[in-house]
Amino acid sequence: MSRSSVSASIAARPAATDAAPGTSSHPLARPLDDETRRRRDGIFLRYLEERDGALEWPSRKLARREARLASLEASPVRSHKRIDLARFHANHEADRIEEGLEPLMLFLLLVAKINRVERYGVEVAVAAGSEARGAIDAYILAEEDYHTRLMHALLGSFGIEIEMRNPSAASRALVHLIVRLPKSWTMPIFVCSELAALMIFDLLIERAEQLLADEPAVRDRVVELLREILTDEMAHVGYARAHLGRTGAFAARTLLPLVARGIFGDLGEVSRLFDPQRIGRGIREYDRERLSARCLCTPLALAL
Numbered sequence: 001m002s003r004s005s006v007s008a009s010i011a012a013r014p015a016a017t018d019a020a021p022g023t024s025s026h027p028l029a030r031p032l033d034d035e036t037r038r039r040r041d042g043i044f045l046r047y048l049e050e051r052d053g054a055l056e057w058p059s060r061k062l063a064r065r066e067a068r069l070a071s072l073e074a075s076p077v078r079s080h081k082r083i084d085l086a087r088f089h090a091n092h093e094a095d096r097i098e099e100g101l102e103p104l105m106l107f108l109l110l111v112a113k114i115n116r117v118e119r120y121g122v123e124v125a126v127a128a129g130s131e132a133r134g135a136i137d138a139y140i141l142a143e144e145d146y147h148t149r150l151m152h153a154l155l156g157s158f159g160i161e162i163e164m165r166n167p168s169a170a171s172r173a174l175v176h177l178i179v180r181l182p183k184s185w186t187m188p189i190f191v192c193s194e195l196a197a198l199m200i201f202d203l204l205i206e207r208a209e210q211l212l213a214d215e216p217a218v219r220d221r222v223v224e225l226l227r228e229i230l231t232d233e234m235a236h237v238g239y240a241r242a243h244l245g246r247t248g249a250f251a252a253r254t255l256l257p258l259v260a261r262g263i264f265g266d267l268g269e270v271s272r273l274f275d276p277q278r279i280g281r282g283i284r285e286y287d288r289e290r291l292s293a294r295c296l297c298t299p300l301a302l303a304l
Ligand SMILES: [Fe+2]
Pocket: 118, 143, 144, 147, 197, 229, 233
């Protein structure tokens, strides 16, 4: 799959309707009215406090998340699948992955590379003092930090320890853009990147269920870790959406294929593991009901 085929498939409109994105419940389909948008921040902050517990800064510790992570770490699950670690690390460090990698190796490499972008994003945002933008921003930053720990735990189930490398120049540029420009300017880009991340985690869960079907304990653990992340990304999409006015929603719809192209083009594993039409359709149609069922949601989260 080429980068352009992903973005073309996202930009493509379903034959039966000329609406884009494809459904009226899509986060970018129409902006929320002002009153609803104002209310959303309060709802979202309550949701974060309920899901994550108290936030400690500068350690970025979230009381409830810390407890959940500690209980997972206290009962590690280890796969018996043989992973060629030398091959994994060679591909993890290479600019381009080699041909002929098996699906599980591609799956693990993709997790490691997403982790790279998440880690870089947190470092840049913390260095820029992004938490000063408000309590919600600080919570989101802390959640992104937990995503890197959850992905480390996932890789650990396969005996993989990685050294964090910087992501590609394109990903670094996207991170700096989101962190450094005023929030009102970057919300359209932020919502697009959160949507793309949400779709990747949704597909990763599906693939984990297939690849690890013969190791139920490992499958359940991997899926649990990925669902933790997916739950956050879905809420981040809801939050970002509430910060888009009419112009912002239009900008996000316009930018979506470009941002997705940048993100997916950077992750060669995506095109080897998933069908581009499927990714495009997932982003365009945004099946809220199915995604919500994947979430470890509280009713408050579903209200976003
Ligand atoms: Fe994340």
